[in-house]
Amino acid sequence: MNKDNQDFFWPSYVDLMTALFLIMLVLFVLGFKMFTDKSSENLRNIARLQVEVQEKRKLDEIKAALSRLDSRYFQYNEKYKRHELLVDVLFEQSSASIPQRSLVPLRRAGQELSRVVNSVKGADVKYLIVIDGRAASFPRGDARNITQREYALELSYKRALALLQFWRNAGIRFPKERIELIASGSGFEGAGRTGDVRDRRFVIQILPKVGTLETRQVR
Numbered sequence: 043m044n045k046d047n048q049d050f051f052w053p054s055y056v057d058l059m060t061a062l063f064l065i066m067l068v069l070f071v072l073g074f075k076m077f078t079d080k081s082s083e084n085l086r087n088i089a090r091l092q093v094e095v096q097e098k099r100k101l102d103e104i105k106a107a108l109s110r111l112d113s114r115y116f117q118y119n120e121k122y123k124r125h126e127l128l129v130d131v132l133f134e135q136s137s138a139s140i141p142q143r144s145l146v147p148l149r150r151a152g153q154e155l156s157r158v159v160n161s162v163k164g165a166d167v168k169y170l171i172v173i174d175g176r177a178a179s180f181p182r183g184d185a186r187n188i189t190q191r192e193y194a195l196e197l198s199y200k201r202a203l204a205l206l207q208f209w210r211n212a213g214i215r216f217p218k219e220r221i222e223l224i225a226s227g228s229g230f231e232g233a234g235r236t237g238d239v240r241d242r243r244f245v246i247q248i249l250p251k252v253g254t255l256e257t258r259q260v261r
Contacts, residue, residue: 194229
């Protein structure tokens, strides 16, 4: 190899090695970044799954507690996924006043519901409890200019509201910060209407909610 070739070879060789080094450096940086990004994603997924597992356990605890509602007062309707109050309340026609004979069992039912929903502890545990009232028939000769549906919705809502207010006046504990208790009326409508004595019962929808649990920040 003559001197001219040597002068050309070594700079070219150095340039080639430098280029290869830079390529390896870039690949290393990209690989390291992909690894750290994937690692952070895996840590976030693990933290999210831990939260979901804790929430699932809490929901299972709530479900187990609700299953222990006293069967003298509550029955779970598996078909419609709801609780039905077994106390028969025979309202006078077009009346939303709870009959005197129904007050004691309704108070006991409210106390039982309060006991169960308050038995699951945790600031993240909240409930929406909906009292659904019913109406059975439209009175003949009603002088008001009102449709049957409007009549039924208004009356059934007033009946549900009467039960809600009765429970509150009886001192039954439904803490506002954890339990939202609302009244509604389905009138003549609603799933599961049978046309028999069960249509005189209230339907209690108990919707538990477990808030997102605190997790440590993953970087």
